[in-house]
Amino acid sequence: MIEIQNISVKLDDFKTDYSLYVDNGEWIGIIGQSGSGKSTLLNLIAGFIYADTGSIRINSMEINSMHPSERPVSCLFQENNLFPHLSVYENIAIGISPSLKLNASEKKQVQDTLNYLNLSDKSNSDIGILSGGERQRVAIGRIVLSNKKILLLDEPFSQLDPNLRIEMLNLMRKIRDEKQLTIIMVLHTPVEAVSYVDRFIQIKNGRINRNIKPAEYSLEIS
């Protein structure tokens, strides 16, 4: 579980102060206006920004001063998740071996991941020829392979068309269930995620304003 207590960092126009408690296996959708500090929360958890004060504990372990690579966390961004000069295979393989020198069992793991995500025929492809959805699948493949239990997604599907977005959400649900992942996801179009997330949290001026149950959210907007 993730316990966040009053982590604060001073940004250009405001100071954040987040407190949040997430169960293992929970899927959280973050909503809020742009500039409200949604991505900042993810950056703090991932360690791309260090908090000035407060504490972040994952399964009772304090991670606030840990290097991003040591945290049991991986990220998926809206774009630029892939190294343009590496093949699909290599982009995924980085998840277990940054040196790209894989032993037999690691090779098998990569191959399994490719199969799992229906990417095996694209294994040696150039990133440039992939469609937007395929690219995000490759990035998900890497995340799956890195075997980190907490997934932070920053509007990962907002550039895809609506049908594809639903497809990707289904894929995420399947992966979460099979790998028992905890997901915190910044949402571009929350309404689509209503039937996927366990709860929404709304962020306003660098603070968590309130928790919303998916059902309430549906009511609110309708």
Added chain:
Amino acid sequence: MRKYNWLIPGLLASFLILVIIIVSLFGIIKYSSFKLILEIINDRYIQSIIYFTIYQSLISCFLSILIALPLALTIQKYVKYRLVKIVLSLAWLSFISPVIIGVFAIIKLHGISGWISGVSLFVTGEKLEYIYGFNGILIAHIFFNVPFALRMILGSLNTIPNELWRVAIQNNLNRWQLFKILEWPAIRNNILITSAIIFCLCFTSFVVVLILGGGPKYSIIEVAIYYALKIEFNIDRAVALGITQIALASFLALLILSFTKNYRIEPYTKINLKIPNLQSNNYKILTYDIFIILVGIAVFLLPIIALIVSCLKVINFYSLIGNTGLLNSLYWTIILGFSSGILSVLLSIMLLMTLKILILKYKIKWLAVMIELSGNLILILPPILLATGIFLSLRNIFNIQQIAPYVIIGINCLTTIPFSIRILGSDYIRISSIYSRLFDAYNIKGLSRILKYEIPMMRSSIATSLAISVTLSMGDLGVISLFGSTDIRTLPLYIYQSLGSYRMDNAAEGILLLLILTTSIIFIAEQIFGEKK
């Protein structure tokens, strides 16, 4: 027909550039003889010169990149600091300083009576003599070219999207893997292009090789051209040597460029310089970083500081007041420098307007290559021969004295276009690729797209390229001394004339004034215009 309007600016700029080169060719073409070229390349002496020309250019170019690369990798972590930004702006000074002034600066630091030798004398009781000879040629070429390579590499590192840094860090890539997987692919092409440019610059670097080479043991083709043209009055030979030089330089530059690769890259939308957690509190890394940055400063800033100190020693402040000769030179330096600098940036933008559409939209590679080549052609032409060619073709039509300012502006503009294109290019293409759909959606096109949208967005790279073209032109001595008339005298010419008449104090005044002028231009451009959002 309207459909092809976008071709006009690039082709027009290419045409204007080629006109100057063709005018020059016209003046010397009748002297070219294939037989003489064969004779020349079979001459053992010329062969040894050719060998050395290639050898020194390759080594100089390799070392410049070798020093610029770790410097860029280190400095990228600190570019957000004001002090580092200022150091980066000052670094341009060694790139734009006139060769003769740069060489004097190097000698003030590295010479037998230079600072380093002085320290050695104090410590060991012996002076050091290492600057005259092959070392000196290399040190000078590193001094002149590292800042350029540094800025080019930093520019490419800048295009690595923030997300990729995060992915890399999250996946625990070590320093070598970061370089191999993240940084090298981003800078590879630019390093090769920059290498080709530096290679060409060293290929014709005649004053450096003569003064610091220590004697005729080290000679380059350009010296032989100069000798044939001016002392022997043998244009045929000069042209044959020139053609040999052009063939070699273009072959080798293209060879270097053939290693470039095309990656299909997603257009980057977010470029910012906040590299997550690269800054380390690790004591060892910090020490290494500081060491590398100090080495950089020693390479490109210390010689200039040594020069300033020695100028301040001999300068006579009283004689400065009312020195109309100096002020008149300042006036011409500003007029000619800004004219050719502005023209250079204009032509570069015109070239890029067409280039970006060719590259991004139509993917007509050969035409793109031709247009880009026209802007860079000047790099492989022997400067003395180019100027002589122009002189020979124009002298029957015009009074050279009367058109001198225009010729000077034209040639200097041409010499700076390759650098303007480099500085502007990646920024322009990046901005176009990000916003092209937006522009199309709102039907923003033609001149208003360029003037109201693209140029304001490229503000900082335009400021830099303008500053560099202007200050590079201001430092010209070669063209102005060939075409200058009595009325037109720029600061470098003033400095050279002073040196030629025992007047070290006047030379020092000129050097300081030129340094103040160029520093202010670069500073205003980069630290004020380039910074505003």
Added chain:
Amino acid sequence: MKLYIKTLLIILVSINISHSNEKLTVYTYDSFVAEWGPGPLLEEKFEKECNCDLELIGLSDGVEILTRIMYEGKNTNADVVLGLDSNLLYRARDTNLFNLHNIDITNLAISNRFDDDIFVPFDYGYFSFIYDSMSISEPPKSFDDLLQSNNLRIIIQDPRTSTPGLGLLLWIKDIYGSKAPEVWAKLGEKIVTVTPGWSEAYGLFLDGEADMVLSYTTSPAYHITYENDYRYKAAHFIEGHYEQIEVAAKLKNTQNDKIADKFLKFIISKEAQDILPTTQWMYPVILEADLPESYDQLIKIENPLRIEPEEIFLNNEQWIREWESSLSN
């Protein structure tokens, strides 16, 4: 500021136009026309005398004057050239572009060794090595001395790009003849560097990069006159010193033959010659010209050395090759 200079230029130009009927164009070199050179003073005096407009055009160096004339051929704008090096005279004469001068030059200071019907000498000097007497108490007394010395370091100029450089090459050739290559090989050990022109060499010398620099016996006079500094001296070599004579000539195709003649006469008049020693730092060609006191301090050269221009012309390339290979080991 700009406005000020612009108006100044306009006024200057308009004054010239209003006062002058005819214009004489003279090609010379840069340092001649600089404000501290003889150009401005000569121009003022000559324009007053001839009621004409004298236009001095400064080219990059003495070699460039001839090059430019050869490139321009018969269409040249120049009426007169000023500042050719005597070593280049054969080639200059060979162009057939210059005209006879019709001036009596038999009573000049150098008439015992220079006579020519085309070229009018206007100043001369001797090459020598300059040293700083504060750091060298016993300068070499001959070329042999210099070659034998252990730790003297010198800076010279490149004969392929500069006239003093060519001067040294001829100097050594004249003394040592066929042994010149060996002398150069030995001299090579003393050479710090070889610069493209005089300016760089002298600048480096003043910066302390070498003990001696190839220059003229008259160089110390500048330091004495303008800096009251007596430390710089010319080393007196017993083998003799090579002489450089600078000449002027008029072009065949000049439209202003009379004024050109007038100018050539003027340039060897006392009025003009008085100016040269403290602007050109060379000796005037007439004995009556005023010499500043600083010239008393200079070494006196009795029997200057000189090689005939024709011989230079015929052997130039071979000697240069010889020079290159002797210094390339």
